Amino acid sequence: MTPLRIGIIGCGNIGARIHLPTWLAHPEVAQVVALADPTEVALDSARQLAGLAPEQVHADPVHLIARDDVDVVDICTPQHLRREVLLNSAVSGKHILCEKPLAAVPLDAAAAVDAAEDAGQTLAMVHNYLWLPEIQAAREVIDSGEIGPVRTIVVNYLGVVDVPGAAAYRAGWRHEAVSSGGGVLMDMVHGVYLAETLLGRPVRRVSAYVSSREASATVEDLALCRFETDANAALVNIAWGLGPGGIEVTGELGRVSVRYRDGGTAPWAPVEHVRVHTASGMREVLGPDEREMTGIPQPIMDSFEQVLLDFADAVRTGRPAAAPGRDGLRILEATVGAYKSAVTGELVGIPLDRDDPVFRHGVLGLKKLSLPEWSPARGTSLYSAG
Ligand SMILES: NC(=O)c1ccc[n+]([C@@H]2O[C@H](COP(=O)([O-])OP(=O)(O)OC[C@H]3O[C@@H](n4cnc5c(N)ncnc54)[C@H](O)[C@@H]3O)[C@@H](O)[C@H]2O)c1
CATH class of the missing domain: 3.40.50.720 (NAD(P)-binding Rossmann-like Domain)
Incomplete structure (x- = not known):
């Protein structure tokens, strides 16, 4: 070869x-x-x-x-x-x-x-993240039919570590709307594609809330999103900070629970367990990862x-x-659609309209929309070119 x-x-x-x-x-x-x-x-x-x-x-x-x-x-x-x-x-x-x-x-x-x-x-x-052992384990349980058809997914990544860009280049590029195209949600877009994969269907609609602690920020540091398919839906909550992590899959016949050490967020906290709960009781399908997660965590490598x-x-x-690249496009549209929902209050359909300013310009198109009085992007630096 x-x-x-x-x-x-x-x-x-x-x-x-x-x-x-x-x-x-x-x-x-x-x-x-x-x-x-x-x-x-x-x-x-x-x-x-x-x-x-x-x-x-x-x-x-x-x-x-x-x-x-x-x-x-x-x-x-x-x-x-x-x-x-x-x-x-x-x-x-x-x-x-x-x-x-x-x-x-x-x-x-x-x-x-x-x-x-x-x-x-x-x-x-x-x-x-599709290849992380806890995600593979959850998918195997779903595919086996043990918990029945999936009704909802909850992905909590509320304890994301704010990793800077390369100092020799521009350490702050993830915090600049013009280069990152969004804040922690864009950076941890892993949560979006994981939710869609576990739902087993393409995202069709999204609604969301975003906020930032810093008045001069051009991107959010917290995003709470709801992604709907034609048959089920996911809540995806992502923030830079010290909030909780974990993933819950609820099916018609049971649930799969992915927990990280001390309720932390992957990959900075290692897996504590993946457990399946059904009417016949609980069984553990993945035990604790005892390795120290210093440097780049081994499951990530x-x-x-x-x-x-x-x-x-x-x-x-x-x-x-x-x-495939087409998955990357759909996930990007769902992510940018979440931003549109968060600043307009609309339920946003996916795929986006090809003439939509956010399809054409990403988050820098948000200011071109009609923004309600309460919008976090109205009269603020959020999603501005800086
Ligand atoms: N899959 C993951 O888990 C994961 C983790 C971290 C980062 N990423 C992604 O990887 C990408 C890079 O992130 P990073 O953390 O390595 O950023 P970084 O800041 O560490 O590095 C960016 C590099 O790109 C170089 N660069 C700038 N302009 C360039 C150009 N025109 N042509 C070629 N190189 C250029 C910079 O000089 C710098 O060396 C981002 O899109 C990020 O989302 C993915």
Whole structure:
């Protein structure tokens, strides 16, 4: 089997500390042949780790995408920088693995999905929480029919750690609406795709509430959302701070409960248990993870390994990846739709209307909407360009 030749674009925390070493650990599957990042210090340290020559690394991703020896572009830049990289990669005949969220703006994400489909290339998302052992365990129980049809999911990620961006680049980019495309909900979009996966159906409508403790903030630090499908619904609550975590799946015949240590939030708190409760009693399907979660938690490293190997297999066999680009687009629309609901009070239909300002501009389109008196985005800096 000839290894896939990978070019990584964006050598920050996720590109250089997770994707790069994970690809390097699987030389039979992949060979990293090029890197791109405009931040010199990041590019040089990633180059040394990868053992590449100076001519294999580029300040401008355009030069990486133009290389004939790259089969796969692995995109790890902040999300507002993705449009040109995604489109160039697709038209240049590259397969694409893209970090979440697919873009900051749905219009850009939709253009990328269409371009990859037109070019016949694989475009897949890093929706790595799908591979966490507690999520796999919950899905197995659901798929077995033991708890019956799923009625509701509650995802609590209210204790999310506010991880800064790379200091050598811009530590604060996650808190700037213009670069992040949203606050903690966008950053922890994992909660949205997990909820949809556990519901087992596509999201059709969303309503939400957002707030921020800082008066000058341009993004929220708390989001409470309700995502509805045609048959069931999920509550997804996400915040930077010290609130509780955990996931509850309620079916017609029972429930699955995912609890993290001391009621904390994954992945910073390890799994305490996954339990199934039915009329016949309780059984534990996953016990406590006793490992210390210092640095990058091991279950997270393992989840990335699964994503990268699944993607490589999808490219080789032509089958869909576990999370195709079209899933990334729908989840982005549901997330941006939550912002629209939170500032207008509307129940927002998904997919978004293609002419909707939030489809075309993401959160920066929110101020163009008719906002009620009480709207958190009215007369404030929330969701402004800063
Ligand atoms: N799947 C996950 O669990 C997970 C975890 C963390 C981050 N992420 C995602 O990964 C992406 C990057 O996050 P991060 O934490 O690595 O950010 P970071 O700030 O640590 O790194 C960003 C890097 O991108 C580089 N960059 C900036 N402009 C560029 C350009 N035009 N071309 C190439 N590189 C460019 C910067 O120089 C920097 O090195 C984000 O979209 C984030 O949502 C995903």
